[in-house]
Amino acid sequence: MGCGPGIFCRIQFLLMFKRSVETFLAKMPYWDLLDRWGRRIEILRSRVNRRRKGDDGKQSLAERRDQLERMILSWGSEIRRGPFVGMSLLPDKALGSKFCPKILGVYEREIQFFFEQLKDENYELIVDIGSAEGYYTVGLAKKFPDSRVVAVEPSKQARELCWKNAQLNEVAFEQKSELLPDELVNLVRDRRCLVVCDCEGYEDQLMTHEVCQALVRSDCIVETHDFVELGISQRLFERAREMHQVEVVKSVDDVSKAMEYLVPELEGWSLQDRWLVLREGRPGTMRWICMWSREAGAGIEK
Numbered sequence: 001m002g003c004g005p006g007i008f009c010r011i012q013f014l015l016m017f018k019r020s021v022e023t024f025l026a027k028m029p030y031w032d033l034l035d036r037w038g039r040r041i042e043i044l045r046s047r048v049n050r051r052r053k054g055d056d057g058k059q060s061l062a063e064r065r066d067q068l069e070r071m072i073l074s075w076g077s078e079i080r081r082g083p084f085v086g087m088s089l090l091p092d093k094a095l096g097s098k099f100c101p102k103i104l105g106v107y108e109r110e111i112q113f114f115f116e117q118l119k120d121e122n123y124e125l126i127v128d129i130g131s132a133e134g135y136y137t138v139g140l141a142k143k144f145p146d147s148r149v150v151a152v153e154p155s156k157q158a159r160e161l162c163w164k165n166a167q168l169n170e171v172a173f174e175q176k177s178e179l180l181p182d183e184l185v186n187l188v189r190d191r192r193c194l195v196v197c198d199c200e201g202y203e204d205q206l207m208t209h210e211v212c213q214a215l216v217r218s219d220c221i222v223e224t225h226d227f228v229e230l231g232i233s234q235r236l237f238e239r240a241r242e243m244h245q246v247e248v249v250k251s252v253d254d255v256s257k258a259m260e261y262l263v264p265e266l267e268g269w270s271l272q273d274r275w276l277v278l279r280e281g282r283p284g285t286m287r288w289i290c291m292w293s294r295e296a297g298a299g300i301e302k
Contacts, residue, residue: 065276072100072277075265081105083115084139088168090161100277102135104263107280110249111288114221115143121219123147123194127187129179129206130199134162140194141171147194149173150187181206185214192296193218201228204235212239212291220244220291233287244291251286254279 059067077091082105089102101107123144128137131151141149151173153159159175166173179187184206188195195218197203203222220240224233233248240246252260258275266274 061276064273068273068277069100072103072265075103077103079103079105079139080265082107082109083112083119083143084135087139087142088165089133089135089138090165090168098280101280104265104277106257106261106263106278107135109261110251111221111290114249114288114290115140118194118219119143121194122192124191125150125187125193127179127184127193127195128152129184129195129197131162132158132198134165136196137162137173138165138169138171140196141166141173142169144194145171150176152176152179152199154178179206181208181211184211188218189214191217192293195220195222197221198223201225201232204229204232207236207239209239212243215291215293216243217293217295219293219296220289222289222291224287224289226287227283233289236289240289240291243294245294246292247290249288249290251280251282251288253285254281 073091077088079085079087079089079102085105089099091099098107121144124147126140126144126147126149128140128149129152131137131153132155134151137149137151141147149172151159151162153162153175154177156177159177163175184195187193188211193215195215197207197220199206203224207222222236224236226232237246237248254275257278257280258271261274261278263274263278266277
């Protein structure tokens with residue numbers, strides 16, 4: 001097949017265009033420009049790092065956060081709203097989580113509905129697995145004064161602080177440093193229980209199929225940690241839905257909390273200040289598996 005003159009014209013045009021680009025680039029000091037832009041980016045990055053550390057003479061974000069937390073602590077250490085309103089916490093002593101969101105009553109607000117709707121339940125036993133300083137242990141002991149409460153926490157420091165917070169609020173509970181699946185089965189079998197679980201990935205080994213079966217009369221909420229091992233949420237969901245009504249709740253990111261949470265005490269605060277005191281610092285989107293006993297007749301009423 002032959003080639004017409006149009007083909008040669010296009011080839012000649014492309015060659016001329018290529019030579020023009022090469023001539024332009026040869027005359028333009030573009031490598032110098034790229035170098036200058038690279039140095040400018042490094043300068044900006046250095047300024048940001050100094051701002052974070054406070055090395056530029058201005059207040060760092062950490063210093064500003066500490067200042068705001070001291071201000072909130074000066075208002076008192078009693079929780080202002082939410083399911084545990086009126087409960088007190090020892091100041092600035094939240095282990096593994098943030099203190100200010102708890103005092104302001106917005107800590108894990110995504111799942112507050114779960115505890116609010118269970119307020120009229122009569123639990124024989126409440127188990128808080130991963131109790132830390134006792135936010136849920138003490139709060140639930142106050143909410144259900146006739147229930148036996150067991151807190152499970154491996155950290156000795158956290159157990160001591162949980163005990164102090166319990167004394168501050170005049171509630172009683174039992175403590176364990178560890179809990180195996182068989183032990184949990186024996187604790188909850190044939191009982192009406194409430195189980196709260198936040199154990200940094202151990203939930204995959206703890207909440208076995210046998211445990212979920214033993215919880216048939218119980219309600220349960222489990223925070224899952226898929227960043228520890230992918231698939232935990234899905235596996236637990238599949239185990240739980242055989243015996244329970246199940247709902248999966250996703251966490252809200254810290255920026256959205258700063259922009260959307262209406263907290264009267266923070267009215268007029270800048271977006272950055274709101275972010276500093278409301279942030280919970282999660283490594284990504286978290287999930288809670290909310291489990292309501294079908295046998296006991298509890299339901300999902302948000």
